[in-house]
Amino acid sequence: MKKMTYESAMKRLEEIVSSLENGGLTLDDSVKLFEEGAKLAKFCNEQLKKAENKILSLDEVEEEV
Amino acid sequence: MNAPVFTVSEINRHVKAMFDSELMMQSIFISGEISNFSNHYATGHMYFTLKDDKSAIKAVMFNRAAMKLRFVPENGMKVIVLGRVSVFERDGVYQIYVEQMQPDGAGALALxxxxxxxxxxxxxxxSPEHKKAIPxxxxxxxxxxxxxxxxxxxxxxxxxxxxxxxxxxxxxxxxxxxxxxxxxxxxxxxxxxxxxxxxxxxxxxxxxxxxxxxxxxxxxxxxxxxxxxxxxxxxxxxxxxxxxxxxxxxxxxxxxxxxxxxxxDINNLYLETASLTDKLYKSYKYYIDREQSKLSLLLSQRAFNNAEHFFDNEKLQLMNFENRLKQSMNGRLQKEAVRYSKNVTSLESLNPLSVLLRGFAFVSDENQVIDSAKKLHIGQQINISFADSAAFCEVLSVEDKKK
Structure with missing residues (x-):
């Protein structure tokens, strides 16, 4: 799985909320989605709290490629 | 005729010498308007005429001087030039050899x-169509x-x-x-x-x-x-x-x-996260509530109250379903909600205790919530928790619903 970012977590959380809101899911699916959503919400909150800008030089970034 | 006869070249040379001996002509500012401007592409020299409302003078600016210009001269532009007035012998014309040129009025940089x-x-x-969106x-x-x-x-x-x-x-x-x-x-x-x-x-x-x-x-x-x-x-x-x-x-x-x-802005992100989390809990709770009212409706129908039309199997399935719903609410929803409501204050309105207030109860022993009678044994002591109270009970028998 790709490393989760704040942005991708928020996007997935939005999808989950709209699936739950639209309904039509089985109980098992909705429980699973809810649990996934709760984890994502926690992840997003933690990301925001612990973040601190990292400063790189252009040389370093060029070497990555 | 005794008067000497000069060649054209001799005369032009003489006139040029006259100009060149005139000190004032060696470095002189002249203001005027540019006309007949031509930029010689191969050499980079610029040729033009400087004029005012009554008079005109030819001008040349060699590439060595022209390359230092920060603007491009145009016809009609008012300029002040600094240069030397002299004669171009071949054509017998005098002109100004421009060293520097400034726009008259607005500065060179502005121009x-x-x-x-x-x-x-x-x-x-x-053009706006080339503008890229900022992520x-x-x-x-x-x-x-x-x-x-x-x-x-x-x-x-x-x-x-x-x-x-x-x-x-x-x-x-x-x-x-x-x-x-x-x-x-x-x-x-x-x-x-x-x-x-x-x-x-x-x-x-x-x-x-x-x-x-x-x-x-x-x-x-x-x-x-x-x-x-x-x-x-x-x-x-x-x-x-x-x-x-x-x-x-x-x-x-x-x-x-x-x-x-x-x-x-990170503060908006906090709000967004909180709002989405809130929606997540609400939509899940709404789902559970809706399923529960469907179930209550079914159970209240006459068929289930009439012993003759009672289908054990179906009733048991429904009870099983109800049981799962309760588990889901009492167990998961409660645990999750308690854990996250610390972060998201707006979730307090969704306190799972409200489920208990609606008449549900849950069974637990000292350690954990018990979600199945199969996990019980006869004589075991258990708690039944209501919204406002609890009962301490002993298990008399354990029955498997699926016979």
């Missing part, structure tokens, strides 16, 4: 700016500015306050002086080539028009236009406009403002 702006505008470099959540923000000075500090401070999730890729450059335009250009090109950022901030703090001049460089403007990364320009103060500002995807009035435009 050069207007000319370059007009030229690039005509080519479409400023909402940049993972990397490229910063091209001077390592000294307030601009870089302002930019870093704003980014760290608003969006500490981003990485900053900093490329220090000179922002004034002869090499500045080239350094900035190279930095933009390098970022563009390695896709080293999701958005670029190019700029510097305030200064005179001369200080900001590197940002009016034509080649830099083209580099920014061709840059694959969206560029936010931030040159000088709110009132300063440079060519960079026009060609960039977004112009910021100051370096701090550029950092704001490049980043989302």
């Amino acid at each position: 050069a700016f207007e000319q370059l702006k007009k030229k690039l505008e005509k080519e479409g470099l400023f 909402r959540f940049p993972k990397r923000i490229g910063v091209i500015t001077s390592p000294t000075g307030a601009a870089v500090q302002d930019i870093f401070n704003v980014i760290s306050r608003r969006y500490p999730l981003a990485e900053i890729v900093f490329q220090p450059v000179s922002v004034q002086g002869d090499t500045a335009a080239e350094e900035i250009r190279n930095a933009v090109r390098r970022f563009s080539r390695c896709k080293g950022a999701d958005v670029l901030i190019v700029g510097r703090g305030g200064g005179s028009i001369e200080d900001l001049w590197s940002f009016n460089d034509e080649a830099l403007a083209r580099e920014i236009f061709n840059c694959t990364i969206p560029v936010i320009s931030a040159v000088g103060h709110e009132t300063d406009f440079t060519i960079c500002d026009f060609v960039s995807d977004l112009r910021a009035p100051t370096p701090s403002a550029a950092a704001e435009l490049a980043t989302p």
